[in-house]
Amino acid sequence: MRITCPLxxxxxxxxxxYQGDAVALQRPAAEAGGVAWDDYVHLRDNPAGVTRDLWYHEAGCxxxxxxxxxxxxxEVLDSVLVCDSTGGDA
Structure with a gap:
């Protein structure tokens, strides 16, 4: 897979x-129980189809x-800098 860095x-x-889903995770409250925190730390959706993900250009810029x-x-459909992404959910 090839990713186009805007820079x-x-x-x-x-x-x-690869960091994960670009849509912000809903962090549990500090007083949430162990099950809520375990789910937050360990469980992620694994969708088939189009996703928006965060990637860090570690060996580049x-x-x-x-x-x-x-x-x-x-297939990579688009790549934009986080600061240029729209919707404010990244």
Whole structure:
């Protein structure tokens, strides 16, 4: 899979560190029970289809990107800097 960094151009995905879903996770309250915290730390959705993910260009410019991709076909549909992403959910 190849990801296009808006600053560096197209690069192999091995230059990037995958962080997870770009939609902010809902952190439990400090007083939430152990089950709520266990779910928050360990459970993630594994959707088939188009997702928006956070990627860090670790071996490149050090930018954080929101990458829109299809998890079934591995096609990268879009990549933008986090600071340029719309909707404020990244």
């Amino acid at each position: 560096c151009g197209e690069r192999d995905r091995r230059e990037y560190y 050090g930018s954080w990107l929101v990458v829109t991709r299809n998890t079934v076909t591995h």
